[in-house]
Amino acid sequence: MTKKIIHVAVGVIKAGNTLFICKRPDDKHQGGLWEFPGGKVESGETVFEALKRELIEEVALTIHSSSQLMVIKHDYGDKCVKLDVHVVTDFSGDAHGAEGQLSAWVAIDKLSEYNFPAANVEIIEKIKTQF
Template structure:
């Protein structure tokens, strides 16, 4: 089982950052909460800060555990660990994604998400009602 971190990043207007995976990547064309694989001995918070700087050139501050979801993509089994985070600074530069959006939580249902992210989307939608 591969541990993967996902950041549910809020900006100052209460919007969430979502990103669309490039077509040539696994789950290409689907939206996700950005993050990445947790390195051995690395905390989820540090992983998210590192991955968001590497993949998007932005700084974030993870501040609260949100939840976990175990999902199998065929022979790949992941445990997705989500943390809420605050966007701090940086000008977006995409590496593994081809688009990004800042959306209000109630607008998440307009996007097609990677299956591992769906339980988090459903929870956020429920909380936004």
């Protein structure tokens, strides 16, 4: 039986030399770890549409544009994800954990001080080489 792949739009929200990250709720998959905000791409949605919807819901930001950074497929054993990672620098609003989750603006060189899900390691490596 093949596992269902969950397509996720991920926003690397960048302002200057900092990125906005959120802590996953303890009761969710990979709970308690930090992540770049985003969520599932629903049927019929483009990645940008999903990202726009999810970032309004999760972190109260309205994004105006994004550029693709990378696509990662990762198998956690219990679940497979396809992360469509976009860099977002063109946004309005005041980012915060709109669903009550912890959140922070973190300097790129301080990302290693936070625990991220395994699939995010590649994203962080790419960010460090690109920015």
